[in-house]
Amino acid sequence: MSLYLDHLAALQRQAESALERTGFDMLLIASGIEKFAFLDDRPYLFQPNPHFKHWLPLTKHPHCWLAVRPGKKPRVVYFQPDDYWHVPPSAPSGEWVDAVELIVIREPETAAQALADLVTSRTAILGEADAALPGLTPNNPELLLNLLHWARGVKTPYELEQMRAAQRRAVPAHRAARQAFMAGASEAEIHRAYLAASGHTDRDLPYGNIVGLNEHAAVLHYQYQDASPPAEVRSFLIDAGAEVNGYASDITRTWAARGHDEFAALIAAMEVEQLGLVDEVREGVDYRDIHLSAHRRIARVLRRAGIVAMDEEAMVEEGVTKPFFPHGIGHLLGLQVHDVGGFMAAEDGSVADKPEGHRYLRLTRPLQAGMVVTIEPGLYFIPMLLRELRASKHAAQVDWAVVERLSRYGGIRIEDDVACRAAGEAPENLTRDAFASA
Template sequence: MAKPREATAMASSPSSLSPPEIPMELHEINRSKLIKYLREHLCHSSRPLQGFVLLQGGEEQNRYCTDHAELFRQESYFAYLFGVREPSFYGAIDVATGESILFAPRLSAEYAVWLGEIKPLSYFKERYMVSKVFYTDEIVKVLHDQYHSSEKPLLFLLHGLNTDSNNFSKPAEFEGIEKFEMDLNTLHPLLTECRVFKSDLELSLIQFANDISSEAHVQVMRKTRVGMKEYQLESTFLHHTYMYGGCRHCSYTCICATGENSSVLHYGHAAAPNDRIFQDGDMALLDMGAEYHFYGSDITCSFPVNGKFTSDQCLVYNAVLDAHNAVVSSMKPGVSWVDMHKKAEITILEALKKGGLLVGDVDDMMVERLGAVFMPHGLGHFLGLDTHDPGGFLKGAKRPGEPGLKALRTSRELQERMVITVEPGCYFIDALLVPAMESSNTSKFFVPEEINRFKGFGGVRIESDLRVTANGCVNMTKVPRETSEIEAVMAGGPWSIKNPIICSENGGKR
């Protein structure tokens, strides 16, 4: 007798994972952490320990002038503190007591017809583990009634610069806000710094996002065939992470670049929509990461679409892999991220010199910033609720201005509980190579006939997500990295995310 369809599907599942329970205690911990930071700040500045942290959640957006609602994703700072998945909420924390208050939108009866049951306030109190829940039209009354002073209540509102995007956070707005005193300067730097250091519960969600994304990357490798379109690889990834990981959101727009497209750093955008048919001999560069309960992953795998590395592909790939491994093995608290970027550049330049593409002294190449010609982006960035998580530059920090270094998303020293990507790359980009090969300062380093052989090659990037520990770091990403591993997996060989991974705490490779 044939097995039921469900049993057959389960038996043939390509995933060993199942979505974990979402612990709302995570957001209680985050709120407590913020209030601790805020109280310490107020004590040091001799200010009273009173007022309310007030954040406005995200609003559902329609597509232009239509009634088509885009898939909602909560604003990240609000998600950090409250974990609310619904739009149009507000959240407050009483600085004096630590009590948390949610304000839910008051929905019309029509909501129940089109969008389902209207939940009572008690549902949100229990689900999101907050002290109290009211409606958004009660914000003024509730906060005035709860304030522990006869003075005008003080609101700490979120307003500050995101040093990755150069955009400002939007402070909360509501009818009657003029009845409060407002502080627009204190909250943003404190809350951003809270997000830089991850709790165990946060790390567990980031690890799951890495695990399911690692599995998905392996599935993509196994299904890649010459003659496919790039978007078919994107589709395979998205299907796996949603089907087996419950990841409805991707951390960012997938980059599925093959051939010369792999030298386009942010390929996959609307004008380049992952639609090329790839050819025998192409390299693929796939930068894709799933998001689970707001927490993301960011993983890049590079491999030959036909499953076998050529000598030239090995040269470039291993240059990048050596840079990746050199950085990972050096990471620990107190290490400068600027130094790690330079280490990656030096490793790649040395490999290209050994491969005959460059000549001369690598130290001289570094003085002329030749590394930025092959790796124009920064080595990595903080990761968490956003792909480019905030906090990379503290107030007053000086940004490097040199080529390559100016693209760094952080210049900080590493500290325990940071999560940061390590993503060195080596690309053959005409817009950078041609001027460098013509410049009197850098032309002497190139072997033109060898460099020209790589015209149209594209590029290689290898990206893993690392959490910094007390003594080193742990690689949260679990994909094949050695050329032999990749070729074996693409030929149908086994791979388990439970394999040991490179980790500077335990001394190196599996």
């Protein structure tokens, strides 16, 4: 069997098990609908239900439905309107077509008729409320969703191939962005260089690119792009990914301009620690421990760089690393950039708590072979957090002259996407492998 057909068979098994355990007889998944701006006829960018694109590589297809029945082929209701205002979806094609029972419809409302012979009072319907049609109202059963979300944390070989491809699509764009930065381009020009090299547009990126020069790198989710470069270009942070068949990559790199050796040395020190954290991605490891390890490693960087003169363990225990590293070490990655199921302690939906005082961590469950996670330590000079540190009892342990000098660079984040392998095996660094092969 092909990787995709194998993937489809695995999803069928998971769905049948979830249906049996929750007392439902069928699973119905809406792709979602096209939505429009308030008091306008301009559509928002369509975002498919991730449960739908888990089964089918259809990411630009509103008003479609998927029916999963035990022991039978999935039924796909494929919306292909007659339209001369816009380009409609092309005729169904690809490996998935022969694996399903296909019904093509021209009007969204006829989906209800195409599914009427299957739907019962024991049908689980997954989707947003606005996807409802007569007789097809999403009920999103919590226990069934928990079972599916828990299983989705572990990727099939097909999914891993899509995610490797998403890395390969992003890496040339990261290299193009760096070249534009070194040539003195503005944030907007760097962003355009990234789009051109990736083949993406703003409409189909997996998330909005973060492109920050100098102090803008201290804004974790910096959302703007200046059209003109600053008078002096010192540093550059880019957090940008790519998408293949609904699967995302999520990569961050930080660069120093030529002649800014102190900041370049700080980046190099962070890269050493980042690679050490990547090596901690092992089956059975509690991801929360990797997050706490990141704080210990950042404490080491802060001490060695002369930024904070404290014992490293004391720095972590007293929370002194938090103003410099205020976010989590990473998250699950897959059909969604911040993929679901990160806080689950078990498939029943029970919650694995975040470490006390670390509220922004997005993944708290133990690692399993087949999971893909991001490892993205950061070291930032964020004015509001530095003000709080300056007002604390630890202020005297900080070399504020060094902080002021480094604040001109904003901060550092280095992010790789990493696949956890079976016990005893080293992790697969999807990002570094793609850079190495580019």
